[in-house]
Amino acid sequence: MERTAEENGLKKGPWTPEEDQKLVDCIQKYGHGSWKELPKLAGLNRCGKSCRLRWTNYLRPDIKRGAITDEEERVIIDLHAELGNKWSAIASYLPGRTDNEIKNFWNTRLKKKLLRNGIDPDTHMPRTHLDTLLPVLPQLLSCNSSRTHTWESVVRSQENAARLAKLLLVGNILQLLKSGTTVSPHLPMETISPSLGSALVMSRTPWDSLMMGLQSERFTPKAEFDTLTCQPSFKDALRPAFQNTMETDNMMDINSNKFWESSNMYTDFEVPDLVSASPVCLSTDQEPNNFTSPDEFSNPPTTSNAMEDILMDDEASNYYWKQVLDQATLSP
DNA sequence: AACAGCAACAACCGCAAATCG
DNA sequence: CCGATTTGCGGTTGTTGCTGT
Known part of the structure; x- marks a missing residue:
């Protein structure tokens, strides 16, 4: 069993120039056939491990000095x-x-x-946490250009907000699945995003056009991130979906950049951590949802298959959800 | 000038794989 | 083949120097 340097009465800590010189001289003379024997040969009161590390990380002649380019x-x-x-x-x-x-x-x-830059350093994918939506939702709901909000326009805004929520949900699920985390469709919505459950059930409109955007190859998160510039092209990834879902009347034009620039969604945006799919996260003391849904939508399902209820709500989306989930599950 | 906070880097530790006898 | 030893790797910690207050 290997004993620590301290246990052996060997020196630890920073190397002195004298020690460095002894090590270099010894290696130049004898090479480093055995790191175990080297300290004795060099007259160093260090363990072989320490000598090896000092040599490979600092003293080796082919070490490139200077900042990383x-x-x-x-x-x-x-x-x-x-x-x-x-x-x-x-x-x-x-x-x-x-x-x-x-x-x-x-x-x-x-x-x-x-x-x-909003990139998860582990997955190298945009961090599409659902809660990133929350700061944007009020804006989505208030971005009608007309001062008079008809009930119809408000409902339409909310539908689009819900569509955005769903879009981000898919992105999050894909990310979790591709990173190897198992997400059961039977998990309650709160497991995925406690604060967004109620927002998601606001709208039960067909959203096949949303899925068209999703299915477009441009959505593939990895392809949308330029690792060299560290600039996620999240906006462009979402745009196809919105081109189909957003109405131009009474709504801010999603294509005009006005929404994206003002929403602060992907610039200087503090992106929270990815949510875990673990039931451990199933706490009720999460940050309160600052989104108030209309009364008729304010009772999110709390049963164990709530998520399935939401995602598989209408026949049109059922097919697409299965496809998306199958695809994500099959992906390495 | 003194101090705290932070970033960068060097070095250590524990574990696992490889090698040796 | 097997146990002991050595080596290599990745995570973590400790130290140092810089910057802002």
């Missing part, structure tokens, strides 16, 4: 999307860079950079 950054992002946290594998593509350096660079900079 933009090009290297691009490579790291791409390889991470491909390989995950296989730092040594990623490092093998970047001559002179160590796995430790890349790992640190990822954890301290790239991770934050991706998060700032």
Whole structure:
């Protein structure tokens, strides 16, 4: 059993220039056939493990000094999307860079950079949490250009808001499924998004046109994210669906950029964490839903198959939901 | 000037795979 | 083949230096 350096009375902590020199001299003279034996040969009061790390991460002559370049950054992002946290594998593509350096660079900079741009650093996909919708819903509901809100126009606004909610729901489900998380259609809606359940049941209108947008290849989340520029093209991904669902009369034109620019939806937007599909998250103390639905819609189903009730509500959408879920389940 | 907060980086630890006897 | 030892990897922690108050 390996004992720690402390247990062996060996030195820990930062290396001194003298120690570095001893290590370099020793390796130049004898090589590093056995890291275990090397400290004795070099006259160092360090464990072999510490010597190896110091050599591979800092003293090796082929170490590339200086900041990681933009090009290297691009490579790291791409390889991470491909390989995950296989730092040594990623490092093998970047001559002179160590796995430790890349790992640190990822954890301290790239991770934050991706998060700032609304990208989940684990999945490299846009973070389409359903609750991102909530700040937008009031705007959707109030974006009628006319000052006089007819009941019909209000209902229509709400229908479109619900459509947006559903669209984001699909994106979230796809993301969860593709990331390997199992989502049962029998889970209550609150499991997926406690705050959005009531919003989703507001409208029970057919939304086949929404699905047309979804089915368009442009929706594929990964294809919509430029890993190099870290710019999610979330807007463009959603646009096809809205071209079909949004009415131009009394509604802000979804194509005019006015909505997107003012909604702050994907720029400088603080994107919350992905919701977990785990029943652990089935708490009732979630943030209150700041969306007030009309009375007739204010009783979201609470039974165990509530989600199924909602998603499979009408025949038109039933077929599409099954397709979407099947597709997502089959995807690697 | 002193302090707190934060980011960046170096180094350590634990575990698992590979190698050795 | 099997247990012990070594090596490699990834996650985490500790230290240092910078910046803002």
